[in-house]
Amino acid sequence: MKKTLLLTVALILTGLNSAMAAIDEELRTIITKSDGIELTEVTNDANNPWAIADGVATSTVGKSSNTTSQTFTIKFRATGRTIFSYGYTADFYPYGEYDRKIVTFDDNTLYSSYSSYTTKSYYTHYFILDEGEHTITFTHKHLSNVNNYSQVMTVSDIALYTAESQMMTIDLAAPGTLGVEALNLVSTLPEMQFLRLSGKLNADDWNSIKNMTGLRCIDLTNAQITDIPDNAFRNSQLRFVDLPTSLKTIGAQAFYDRYLTGKLTLPATLETIGKEAFAFNNITEVEIPDNVTSMDTHVFRDNKKLITAKLGTGLTSLNIGSFYNCQALKTVSGGANIKTIYGDCFKYCEALETASDLQPREVKSNAFEGAKKLQSFNFADITDLGEYAFRNCQALKSVELPKISSMSWYCFNDCSSITTVKLGDKITYIPSDAFHGCSSMEEVVLGSSIRELGSYCLYSSSGKLKRVYLAAPAPPSTNSSPFYSLSGVTLYVPDYAMISYKQHSYWSQFTSVDSNPNPAGYIDLYGKLELSTNSRIPGNPDVTMNYQGGSYPTKGILIVNGNNPQSLGNYYHWANISDNCPVTISRCNQMTAASVKVNHYLANNYWYYITMPFDVKRSDITISKGAVAVRYYDADSRAQNGAGNNWKDVADDAILREGQGYIFCASDDSWCQFTASDDTRNHIFKSHDVTLTLQEHASSVSNDANWNLVGNPYPSFFDIYYMDYTAPITLWDTDNRTFTAKSVADDQVALRPFQAFFVQKPTLISELTFRTDGRQATKTIDRSASAPRMMPVVASRHFVELAITDGSTTDLTRVVVNHAASDDFCADNDATKMMADGTTPQIYTHAAGDIYAINEGAHQSGSVKVGVQIAHSGTYTITMPRNDVRARLYDYGVEVELPYTFAADEGVEDNRFTIGFDTTTTGIDAIKPGAQTDGAIYTLDGIRVSTTAPKGIYIQNHKKIVK
Known part of the structure; x- marks a missing residue:
């Protein structure tokens, strides 16, 4: 028993002696403060010890003839928020590396320089430490001698302490008393550095905090605060903060440029974060609570030590510059409900590798520019991409955008690792330089709606491109050099459009053209597609006849020849009153669709004269915005009562009949949708002449008799020259808001698709016939290929x-x-x-x-x-x-x-x-009045002709006749 006790005592004494031996007491004198920590070792360099005198350590290797160094070491135990500071001088040659001062912390270099500071300078570092032993070293590295400099370095006034050991606690008895309470602890408010605060605060208390310019740590956990005001801590030296558990709002620039250190813990109650609230700090980790629904711009910008960020479920967007220039940011998680990522959000986050939980719909300009290590991204729901959105994302391997509808130039510029680009059926235009410089690109797959390729949009001089798949039914237009070289590249296009591509000025330059094995399930037609008798679109795809306005307008033109069946899925036709209205011309008597909808643009408070080539229920007419008035013309009322008050509302349960005209007026700029009835929907594809019966509405006043509001029965332009009708027609001029009469004999007029017009039925005429020869793709009259009918x-x-x-x-x-x-x-x-x-x-x-x-x-x-x-x-x-x-x-x-x-x-x-x-x-004028009452027939220039004269317009008994 005695031997055991003696051995135990001996071991304890040995340990104490070893611990004591680890503290160089002379060197220990340069440590002036060590509150809240445990020093475990302070040792000088055994071979080249520093000289210690009057609390200053001085290096002694500065004039050594050899390259050498000397280091002293401090080891300690501490946990949590810790401050480390020191003073130093260095009489080094400042224009070249003859000597170097090096300070490390746990093998990480804090400072390394050969600069000269002959006046004592101070450095302070802030850490949040894990439990365990930590090591600091100071080293003077000497490489060569130089005249006129002593090449001596000194270190003094080392302070190592925890923030907790310095905290001053104030529990406010009443709002507005913080200033008084603080001055009971410090001489002046700027001297307050470490503060634990509880109780209620008011504006006076916040003013007191703003005057605490030396504040370095504040604990507000138990403060009864819901809002931190704008610029609350901008005058301080704040490095550590504990936020109130009841906090809801953090104001703009509340912690701007304060170099907050370590993980930022935000309370679960938080809802709103103001502009630049935490910009320019040293935050390493942050988690946005689920209650946060609003983050203003640049909230975490330039946190260059931020490594991870977790986004809450309450956010639906990430504002401009939210994480701009967070150069160490590696991982972004959460944010599944974020639909929009605004400009510059992750710009220059060059270490960012993953943001896999994000699935936005919109990514604005420069949002991920310079995220060089981003290897993949969930593009599945993106519909809109801003300029430079993913520029210089050098690690991205592929881009698949099935829902993209709009992208801006340079959005994937210089993404040098992308091998495959796939764009869905919604995008119509690939802008200039969109994928320029993607030097690894081998395959491009473009959807059915592509109508135009911008300059250099898929340009890469590496020559690695091998395959281009196009599903567009009409060859897209091209600006200068969308691709670098077409040599060695195979173009895959729809089989039914093969001839169109091979005849196109640009696409014909591909020396290898083959059928696209993946036919489009949806066709958005912006150009001309003419199907020959034996050519048909397979697979019953949905088809949209579309158009694009602006400086370079384009529209869909579908012409189907021959009577081989052509079946479509859902057919949509977007219409307007311009020359740029899409057109369908069916010369096929077996063309059908599963459903037919026409969407006609209505500008607010303008009346539009519209007819549909099918029946539609009034209750099936919808408007995209506001309300729409629908009226018919009561010709019986006109005949009996004269002009005025003859427009009547169409009843909600009424059916708007094919070929009849109606007027429409919307309360807002909007799209009016007409859904064809099931039994008449395929009438929009009619391939035969159409005859409309004109109704008689007798009146004793010639101006009021026999008015009929009818319309163009085809979804194409129609040259009135080909109507079997010789009397004038009356059109509504939407721009001038007036009626204009036109003569079939005298005027060159092409009716728009779906355009309604008035006729005043002559007594002996009961029908109006539209001949298929009058259908045309544009408003321009061109009869050069037709035999004259008049x-x-x-x-x-x-x-x-x-x-x-x-x-x-x-x-x-x-x-x-x-x-x-x-x-x-x-x-x-x-x-x-x-x-x-x-x-x-x-x-x-x-x-x-x-x-x-x-x-x-x-x-x-x-x-x-x-x-x-x-x-x-x-x-x-x-x-x-x-x-x-x-x-x-x-x-x-x-x-x-x-x-x-x-x-x-x-x-x-x-x-x-x-x-x-x-x-x-x-x-x-050689034919005198009354001279034609004998029934003789004359040409319009007064020449009498026989009854066997060719078909045309003639004069008989003072009236035009059609023969």
């Missing part, structure tokens, strides 16, 4: 056109001098003026109680009365765009010079203006 109109019919304008809108009327025509109203030749409501001034001619938009007659008197309707008092101008008969304008009987500007009050002026003209003409 005889030319020559000089015996003379025209005078008048226009009136208020400077913003214009209305027109026409007088036709034809000595073979009657001056009485005749619906075969004349067009009643359909008066427009609203602000557009109206101009017309009138006689015997009738008002005319087109007034064709002999007009032997050489004078025609002109009327105007003025919506509001003001100044107006009358011009004469066409004048074949030297017509003159008279105002109250006085000839005026054209253009003629005049003042007018609101109302109707029927007795003010007239036009006069010479009555001597040629050709038809």
Whole structure:
């Protein structure tokens, strides 16, 4: 027993002696503070010891003739927040490496320099330490001698202590007392460095905190705080913080540029983080609580020691620059509900390897630019990519964007490891330089909606590209050099579009072209696709007839030839009133679709005259925004009651009939959708002539009789030259908000797809036929390939056109001098003026109680009365765009010079203006009034012909006839 005790005592004494021997007491004198830590070793260099005097360690190797070094070591135990500081001087040659000062902490270099500091300088370092022993070393490394410098280094005033050992505690009895309580502990507020605070705070307390400019650590765990104000700690030297457990809001720049150290713990109650709240700190780890729903811009920017970030479920977006220039950030987790990543969010996060939980829909400009180690990303839901979004992500291996609809230039520029690019069926345009410099790219797969490739968009000079798969039914247009070289590259295209690609100026340059083995399940057509008799789109895909406006407009054109069946899935047609409206021309009597929807654009508060080539229920008409009014024209009411109040609302349970016209007005700019009835949906693909029955609506007033609102029955432009109908038609001019009459014989007009128009049925005509020959892909009239159906109109019919304008809108009327025509109203030749409501001034001619938009007659008197309707008092101008008969304008009987500007009050002026003209003409004027009542047939230039003359328009008994 005694031997055991003696042995135990001996071992203890041996350990104490060893521990004591590890502390060099002389060297220990340079450590001036060690609160809260346990020193375990302080040792000098055994071979080249530092000289110790008056609390200063001085190096002694500065003038050694050999390359050498000397090091002293401090070891200690501490846990948690720890501060380490020291003072030093260095009389080194500053322009080259003759000597070097090196300070390490746990084998990590804190400082290494050959700079010279002859005046004592101080360094302070802040750590959050794990439990265990830690090591600090100071080294003077000497390499060579130099004159005029002592090459001596000193170290003094070493302080090692924990933050906890320095904390001063204040429990506020009442808000507003912090200043007083603090001054009971320190002489001045700037002297407060370590503070543990509890209780309620008010604005005065926050002002006191702002005056604590020396504050380095604050514990607010038990403070009753929900909001930390803007700039709360910007004046401090804060390195450590414990946030209140009840915190909801952190204000803008609350901890800006304070170099907070280590892991940042945010309370679960937190909801909002202000702009740059934690920017420019030394945070190493952060977790965003699930309650946080709002993070302003640049919240964690330039935290260059941040390694991991976990994002909460409450965030739906990451704001601009959230983690900008966090150069050590390696892992981002969480954030599954984030839909938008804004610009610069992870820019220059060059160590970022994974952000696998993110699945955004939008990634804005420069969001991941310079994330050089990012190997993969979940692109599955992305629809929009901003410029430079993933630029210089050098480790990305592949890019697959099945839902992408919009991308900006340079978005994947210089991603040198990408081998495969796959884009889905929603994207229409690949912008310039989008994948420029992707030097490992071997395969490109582009979806069915691609309509244009920008300059250098897939350009890589490495020559590794081998395969390009295109599903677009029409060859996309190209700007200069989308690819670097086409040599050795195989192009895969839809089999049914093979001829189109091989005839295209750019795509024909591929020397190897093959069928794309993956036909598109969805076709978004922006260009022209013409199917030959034996060529069909396989697989019943959904088809969208689309268009693109802007500086370079384009539209879908689908032409199907031959009667081999063509089956489609869902068919969508996007329509507008411009020349850029998509077109479908079916010459196939077996073309069908599973469903048909037409979406027509409506600008707010404009009336649109629309007809559908199928029946549609009023209840199946929807609007993308706001509300829509739908009306029909009550021609019976017009016949009985005259003009005005004849537009009636279509009942909710009514059916809008194929070929009939209706008007639509939306409360907001929106898309109006028409869903075809099941039994008529395939009528949109009709390949035959269409005959519409015109209804009779008898009236004692010729201007009010027999109005019909009908429309173009084809989803294509239609040249009215090919209507078996000779009377004028009346169109609504949406821009000028007025009606314009057009003559089948005299005007070159192509009806838009789905355009409705008025006709005033002549007495002996009961039908209007649209011939398939009139269908065309554009609004431009081109009859060069067609045999003429009408005889030319020559000089015996003379025209005078008048226009009136208020400077913003214009209305027109026409007088036709034809000595073979009657001056009485005749619906075969004349067009009643359909008066427009609203602000557009109206101009017309009138006689015997009738008002005319087109007034064709002999007009032997050489004078025609002109009327105007003025919506509001003001100044107006009358011009004469066409004048074949030297017509003159008279105002109250006085000839005026054209253009003629005049003042007018609101109302109707029927007795003010007239036009006069010479009555001597040629050709038809040789046939005197009454001369044709014998039934003889004449051409429009007055030549009598036999009854066996070719088909065309002729004159018989003062009326045009179709033969």
